[in-house]
Amino acid sequence: MLHVDVQKRLGGFELTMAFAAGDEIVVLFGPSGAGKSLTLQTVAGLVRPDRGTISLGGETLFDARLGLNVPPQRRRIGYVPQAYALFPHLTVTQNIAYGISSLPRPQRAQRVQEMIDLLGLHGLEERRPGQLSGGQQQRVALARALVFRPRLLLLDEPFAALDEAIRATLRQELLDVRRQLHMTTVLVTHDLKEAFALGDRIAVLDSGRILQQDARDEVYYRPLSRRVAELIETRNILRGTVLGSDRDALHLDWRGHLIKASPQPLPKEPALSLSKGQPVDFCIRASQVTIVRPGRPTRGAERENLLHGRVVREDLGAESYLLFVAIADSPQPPDLQIELPINVYYRLNLDTDKEVVVSLKREAIHVMAVDAA
């Protein structure tokens, strides 16, 4: 179990990090400059925090008050830095064996062989990093970090330098390797898809602080604030006012339309008040907005929160289309973004300028407190 609770001032930047990680992948997700890499470096022992503590498996690695700071050499943490930092003058074998130079030769050879088997590096043993593809370099870096059986694995943007095609493969490999070795893993990324593909838990970082840390679905569907919703690319973030609530629904006013949302589990932090007249932000993922089929009787969930609008723009993706919809008599369209699988798009016979009726599923609406800023 890793416990991190540190503060570090670096020029005008201030890092305040508190998180824990068990036998899982914790993803530190955020835009560049959020302090993700710096956090990993403090855990690896390469940057000394100003205040706080870091402990791993019950052993204290850093304690500012006690003046305790275990050097990186003795932390036994596998660290894969951004761009891998493979040693360019050493072969693949020498790179992998670098961290186990104190072992007797036969054991060293055996450990290196295990890593070559685990990561499928056969035939590349005598190559130097400059002669490897990006994906191969990534595997070698992982092998080098795992060969001395670390207690914790730190990965800094492990797939950022790779093509989309190979990323999916390597992500799956990483999940397989981690499952075999049962290792606490902290992974840093600015790629949303990667964060949600790999993270058991996700911490959303912005300007040196953690805005939210929760299980991946919790973060995805229930961002704590507008800023988190923006960072995780929630497309529909709307501002409304509380009208009141009854047993089944919370009633909101959004630009003169009544929107009913499922009763909300109230977060403690930041405090969310749902008294009448209270402005609130609420969001709904673009994939949770549905288009009601014309000429068909609507029923069930499809009938909730019906709004009339017009398609004003379309973004055509490879697997899904994104529609921008203006709600009738809207002052500043477009108002809603709807993501549709391509087959649904054609079944509904949609096109730009078409009039549509959309439905906001009650249970998909998530209400957030308005950010103090």
Place this chain on the structure above:
Amino acid sequence: MFDIDLFPLRLSLQVAGLATAICLVVGVALARLLARRRFWGRDILSALVTLPLILPPTVLGYYLLQVLGRRTAVGAFLEDVFGIQIAFAWEGAVLASTIVALPLMVRSAQAAFESVDPSLENAARTLGRSDLGVFFTITLPLAWQGVAAGTALTFARAIGEFGATIMLAGNIPGKTQTMSVAIYDAWQSGDAALANALVGILTVTSVLSLLVIGRLVRVPRW
């Protein structure tokens, strides 16, 4: 032609060789310090190391003589306590050459160390190697081209050293007379034939030495 005294050649090689060896050890340590550490007085140290590059060698030799001369406090102390004589001894020639050539080694090695990506050293540290181990397995091999170039420059500068050497070590035939000084001495005393011969010998020796050094410090490219 065959009765040329080869003592100056032997002395020059000995002095330049020793000076290069000292510069290699001291210069690499200084270069590493200046390249990676930020500490109080770093700029002063950097300026001090570079100073011999801009001071005329005779001026430098004069300062050294004022500090280390046999009748100065430091010089007398060294001679009385340790039995080391610097001024007007071949050791003085080594010191003069070392100080004059050191900036070439430091500058060249420092640039090479600065070009080594610190993330490589950091990665090596997380893999359990001591700082010294990281230096010898990662930093030095990656900076070797620059250190090698510095070594060649240092030797070339040391074997040709004249101004600081003649001030500090003097011109004592058979004792402190290096090739450069011997050439000057021969020309001054009107022995053009000897001067020509010595010039020829030093030219060939210098070129050969650099070829040998180049071979010794060459590493395969990766």
